[in-house]
């Protein structure tokens with residue numbers, strides 16, 4: 530590299546939920562919130578719903594103990610905030626690792642801040658990718674309400690490794706213009722904010738949804754959001770004796786969700802690489818992140834998600 534501030538990137542999407550991947554195997558990048566916001570900006574940057582830094586677990590203090598996985602997905606929201614889990618981002622990152630030969634196709638384990646996830650990538654460069662998302666947790670606070678378009682609805686608290694508030698409506702158009710963020714109450718139920726799903730049933734196992742993502746705004750699709758919607762739709766049903774298949778239609782495309790008898794959820798969706806190149810970063814890329822700087826999330830401890838004891842957590846997967 531002649532210019533030390535020029536860094537390779539890959540751009541892609543899953544159901545039009547788009548991301549910039551920054552390969553950083555040896556953990557040399559310093560990604561400030563400002564840098565992330567600039568990269569995600571659709572006019573002055575590359576444009577994306579989030580940044581996925583691909584780093585080897587062994588090189589990153591946040592992931593160094595997650596020895597079951599080789600790669601860590603360091604996910605950042607466009608507002609610069611850290612995210613624990615991103616379904617569509619993980620589909621894309623897995624596709625990238627296989628396509629560039631950093632991992633064999635088939636089963637791979639990728640570490641996230643919500644724990645290690647098992648992903649299956651077909652050996653064909655184009656086919657859909659599947660993630661074992663673990664078991665959702667619905668034991669969060671009750672009495673949640675969401676206000677949008679001047680109306681207030683009850684919502685279901687779902688933890689998919691990241692926090693969701695799921696609202697069921699007759700028609701998702703009732704949420705109107707989601708450029709204004711919905712209000713979720715009580716705020717104390719979501720100390721780190723929430724992604725809100727507006728969901729309409731289209732058939733027994735067919736949902737339509739729009740999503741306002743924490744730290745992003747309305748997105749064309751959200752993998753954890755689709756899983757949260759299915760989990761909320763099944764909130765009062767026992768675990769099925771056989772796997773149950775759902776289709777979730779979002780503005781950017783369809784995601785497939787399977788609820789297994791164990792209660793664990795599989796997410797299947799497209800993962801499409803659209804571009805690659807180099808981008809100017811404002812921070813030098815040749816200095817390591819100091820060990821102490823990345824401790825905030827690691828100190829939460831294994832098996833702990835942002836909002837509580839998510840059951841597909843690092844601890845459970847590491848044991849399995």
Ligand SMILES: N[C@@H](CCC[C@H](N)C(=O)O)C(=O)O
Nearest residue numbers: 615616617691743751752753
């Ligand atoms: N688009 C993602 C979710 C990304 C994280 C979210 N914005 C958060 O703050 O938790 C998905 O596909 O799951």
